[in-house]
Amino acid sequence: MRRAISFLRNSFKHELTGFVIIGVLLRIVLMPYFVWPYDMSAYQSSLVYFMNGKDPYALHASVYPPFTYFITFPMFGLAYQFGISFDFHSILEVLSKTGVEGPVPITQISPLFLVFWKIPILCFDLLTGILIYYFVKAMVSDTTMPKRCFLVWFFNPFTLVLSYLQGSFDVVVAFFILLGAFFLFRDDFLFSGLSFGLGTLAKTSPIFVAIPLAAVLLIKGVSSSSKTLNLKLNIRTFLKFTIGCVLPLLCFAPLAIEYLNLMWSGISEEISIAGGLNQWFFAADPLRSGWINQHIVTIQTVFKFYPVIALTIAVVFSGLLKLGRKRILLLTAFFTNLIYFFLQMTLQPQYLLWTLPLFAVLMSSTKRYLWSLSLYSAAGLFFILSLQGPQIFLYPLAMYTSLYPPKQLAISVMNYVNLPGVFSQNLRQDFCTIFGGLGFIGLSLTMVLLVKSLLVEKDNE
Amino acid sequence: MNKWQYIVSAILILLLLSEIVWYSPFYNVRKGSFNVLSVVQQSNEVSTNVTITYRFNAGLPLDATVMVTPVREAYQDLPVFLFYDRDYPVLETDWSLIAMLQGYLKAELSLRGYSAEPKLASADVLESIMSKNESAVVIMASGAFPSCIFSKEKDLVRPWIESGGILVWLGYYIGYYVVESGMQKEQITYNMSQNLRENGSRELGLEGFFEYFALDDNPKVANSSSQLSEALDTTYSLIQQAPLLRMVMSGGGVALGSVGGENPLRFRSSISMIPLGRGKIMIFGFFLMPSLFSNGPELVAWDIAQIMCSGVLQMNPDLVPWYRTYNLSEGKAITDISNLSMGSDVAGFVVFEYTPKESETVLFHREFINRK
Numbered sequence: 132m133r134r135a136i137s138f139l140r141n142s143f144k145h146e147l148t149g150f151v152i153i154g155v156l157l158r159i160v161l162m163p164y165f166v167w168p169y170d171m172s173a174y175q176s177s178l179v180y181f182m183n184g185k186d187p188y189a190l191h192a193s194v195y196p197p198f199t200y201f202i203t204f205p206m207f208g209l210a211y212q213f214g215i216s217f218d219f220h221s222i223l224e225v226l227s228k229t230g231v232e233g234p235v236p237i238t239q240i241s242p243l244f245l246v247f248w249k250i251p252i253l254c255f256d257l258l259t260g261i262l263i264y265y266f267v268k269a270m271v272s273d274t275t276m277p278k279r280c281f282l283v284w285f286f287n288p289f290t291l292v293l294s295y296l297q298g299s300f301d302v303v304v305a306f307f308i309l310l311g312a313f314f315l316f317r318d319d320f321l322f323s324g325l326s327f328g329l330g331t332l333a334k335t336s337p338i339f340v341a342i343p344l345a346a347v348l349l350i351k352g353v354s355s356s357s358k359t360l361n362l363k364l365n366i367r368t369f370l371k372f373t374i375g376c377v378l379p380l381l382c383f384a385p386l387a388i389e390y391l392n393l394m395w396s397g398i399s400e401e402i403s404i405a406g407g408l409n410q411w412f413f414a415a416d417p418l419r420s421g422w423i424n425q426h427i428v429t430i431q432t433v434f435k436f437y438p439v440i441a442l443t444i445a446v447v448f449s450g451l452l453k454l455g456r457k458r459i460l461l462l463t464a465f466f467t468n469l470i471y472f473f474l475q476m477t478l479q480p481q482y483l484l485w486t487l488p489l490f491a492v493l494m495s496s497t498k499r500y501l502w503s504l505s506l507y508s509a510a511g512l513f514f515i516l517s518l519q520g521p522q523i524f525l526y527p528l529a530m531y532t533s534l535y536p537p538k539q540l541a542i543s544v545m546n547y548v549n550l551p552g553v554f555s556q557n558l559r560q561d562f563c564t565i566f567g568g569l570g571f572i573g574l575s576l577t578m579v580l581l582v583k584s585l586l587v588e589k590d591n592e
Numbered sequence: 593m594n595k596w597q598y599i600v601s602a603i604l605i606l607l608l609l610s611e612i613v614w615y616s617p618f619y620n621v622r623k624g625s626f627n628v629l630s631v632v633q634q635s636n637e638v639s640t641n642v643t644i645t646y647r648f649n650a651g652l653p654l655d656a657t658v659m660v661t662p663v664r665e666a667y668q669d670l671p672v673f674l675f676y677d678r679d680y681p682v683l684e685t686d687w688s689l690i691a692m693l694q695g696y697l698k699a700e701l702s703l704r705g706y707s708a709e710p711k712l713a714s715a716d717v718l719e720s721i722m723s724k725n726e727s728a729v730v731i732m733a734s735g736a737f738p739s740c741i742f743s744k745e746k747d748l749v750r751p752w753i754e755s756g757g758i759l760v761w762l763g764y765y766i767g768y769y770v771v772e773s774g775m776q777k778e779q780i781t782y783n784m785s786q787n788l789r790e791n792g793s794r795e796l797g798l799e800g801f802f803e804y805f806a807l808d809d810n811p812k813v814a815n816s817s818s819q820l821s822e823a824l825d826t827t828y829s830l831i832q833q834a835p836l837l838r839m840v841m842s843g844g845g846v847a848l849g850s851v852g853g854e855n856p857l858r859f860r861s862s863i864s865m866i867p868l869g870r871g872k873i874m875i876f877g878f879f880l881m882p883s884l885f886s887n888g889p890e891l892v893a894w895d896i897a898q899i900m901c902s903g904v905l906q907m908n909p910d911l912v913p914w915y916r917t918y919n920l921s922e923g924k925a926i927t928d929i930s931n932l933s934m935g936s937d938v939a940g941f942v943v944f945e946y947t948p949k950e951s952e953t954v955l956f957h958r959e960f961i962n963r964k
Contacts, residue, residue, distance in 0.1 A: 176949070182652065183954040184619060190699040201610040202603075208613070211652055214922060217952065258599065265596075310596065325600050332607075382608060 161295035162249045163242035188389035197386040198332035217244035259306045260285040267495040276495045284491045289508035299481040303333040309488040312463040324375020335394045340466045343445035350449040437473040464489040465581045480511040503577040510570035517562035520547035624651030626945045626957040644930045650920040655951040659944045661903035661913040662934040667960045672729045673713035681777040683735030685879045696893030704901040704956045722748035725755040735763030736771040754869025762876040767792020801835035814852030814862045823915040826895040834860035834877030903942030
């Protein structure tokens with residue numbers, strides 16, 4: 132009891148306390164208010180299947196990872212026991228108007244569902260911020276830097292919009308990738324592997340970061356004392372990391388296997404800007420050549436070679452570089468960014484979140500990563516807002532109040548969608564191309580920066 | 593262990609506990625059920641009075657509808673095929689949407705206990721099915737017939753339907769466009785020489801069913817529910833290329849979707865079912881839309897599954913199915929009865945229970961009961 136009181140007293144004295152309270156209150160206010168029409172209904176309906184004990188993957192009802200369901204299941208189960216309802220309704224008069232054009236449905240979801248759905252997101256968001264703080268504290272001696280890095284994450288509008296407007300679970304992935312890097316930094320390979328494994332249950336991407344990292348660990352090993360490296364130690368390190376990675380996947384098979392299968396077989400057969408930040412931003416096809424879609428099969432073939440490409444890069448880096456703690460963090464950031472170039476034809480803007488905490492940590496030693504973080508955040512944020520237009524902020528007013536009739540909202544959304552573009556069919560598409568392009572340039576420059584950092588990083592860490 | 597190791601361990605333990613409960617047979621949602629308790633039939637020479645007693649048990653909160661449909665013919669699960677052939681072009685849609693439709697349809701039919709799994713079928717497979725007059729449901733959502741089954745020279749479609757096949761059509765006016773293998777989407781125009789244009793629907797026995805206007809001159813969306821769209825909870829709403837409702841009705845068909853249009857004489861239904869010989873044509877008023885919510889693959893799959901499993905394809909269009917909706921709170925049970933009278937031409941009836949898309953419980957039941 133005394134320890135608990137002492138812990139609480141110390142917590143309130145902590146330099147982050149005020150910011151955490153303000154940040155959490157802000158999030159709690161946003162949670163019931165915002166609904167992102169593309170995702171929330173789909174989340175809700177696939178959760179209904181899961182709550183009914185039905186396999187959401189076999190029923191083709193979900194593209195969301197098993198982690199999401201298992202983490203929310205106990206909470207929703209309890210809520211049902213207390214008779215709380217999470218039903219949703221399509222607003223018919225709006226549905227029929229917007230349904231013709233396809234992209235802008237409006238659905239009424241219980242605000243309670245939004246709160247319950249976003250509670251785990253809040254937990255992982257907060258944990259990520261705290262981890263950034265402690266990670267930076269362990270890396271640099273500047274006493275103000277940990278707080279600054281925490282603030283850059285915790286009050287980043289992109290993370291707020293993604294997590295509390297869109298309700299996206301990508302912050303979970305971001306947390307586990309950062310945690311994996313943190314454990315690597317501390318030479319704790321088993322827990323690093325576990326973090327990447329748990330992250331893989333939340334999205335497939337962490338496994339694609341973990342594979343080249345495992346190769347690096349096997350070939351080169353990582354230790355603060357490089358003189359002690361030898362093959363036996365490397366194999367032991369590799370095994371710890373790999374077992375950690377595989378363990379969560381085994382625990383949650385067969386759902387995890389079904390989910391991974393679904394993801395790996397689910398590459399879109401046509402590039403489209405209709406739902407995401409496209410790294411191949413020229414696929415918005417401003418010249419109307421249709422070149423990308425005509426060569427889609429060839430382009431997809433490149434993606435299949437990602438493991439070979441990533442492992443080749445891992446081998447080259449292992450040969451060129453002496454690996455210390457800082458370099459393994461840079462390598463984690465490098466491989467996380469590399470997957471954006473290979474794994475998705477259409478890159479959803481929320482995926483950029485996976486790498487932001489790593490930049491928040493890296494900026495503590497190299498200020499230029501603040502530029503990467505800002506560029507990613509701006510590109511992702513404006514892309515996501517371009518999709519639906521400024522009307523997205525009026526959705527809750529239309530759904531929960533009589534201040535803005537849904538029919539009027541539908542007309543306003545459709546007016547935005549149909550605004551003529553300057554160099555493509557409509558303005559919305561122009562915006563997506565511009566911000567997709569910004570994201571693509573940001574990714575490319577960041578990769579150059581990461582390679583440069585890897586090459587010049589001092590070995591005597 | 594440091595605190596971050598505790599956090600990883602705690603997350604893993606929470607997930608494992610959640611998984612154990614989810615797989616546990618004692619998880620209370622599994623108590624949700626629907627059962628037909630008894631069926632009493634009293635027949636005379638002209639009609640049969642039927643009393644069905646059934647019982648609901650709600651695990652989670654339960655919204656449900658019970659529907660009883662008298663059917664004229666034997667009720668069986670026909671094999672289901674979706675036309676999917678990338679050697680042929682699609683009009684105003686995408687093959688990937690059609691592949692998604694198959695995925696969703698597989699799920700929806702399986703939830704309703706439909707015994708046949710929908711399969712993708714190339715033009716060659718369709719040619720084989722239709723030339724042998726095999727009983728099947730064929731879904732064509734690409735907007736054009738491949739020339740190997742329907743063209744100026746060849747018509748395998750109409751004889752196949754008349755022999756008992758069921759064709760589900762989404763797209764432009766049925767029969768208007770004909771496409772060849774190897775053609776590109778960009779090459780398709782309305783005045784291509786191989787198109788049957790207005791003659792296509794005539795060849796299929798649907799003369800006068802359509803108004804051939806420029807696309808934008810057509811009404812787009814149907815806003816009023818029909819009796820069957822309410823009973824079945826169908827949501828497809830597009831009517832740009834839908835047949836005229838009065839023609840559908842006069843041809844012995846029914847409206848299975850919403851109804852709309854400029855005036856009652858020119859009303860159209862977003863989903864129409866038209867009998868042709870021993871078979872049927874089910875026409876959706878336009879294409880699949882690339883939407884998660886409205887008129888997209890998920891909801892079209894729901895609509896098709898509802899129609900196929902409820903018995904309305906086999907019903908007498910003069911008889912209206914009986915249905916009743918329920919809203920039960922968690923853990924409640926209810927016993928209720930359905931009384932209906934049916935004519936001597938009825939072979940039996942289908943008891944179909946479903947939970948609507950918005951329900952927090954997923955519970956389906958389907959049972960065919962022979963008339964004594």
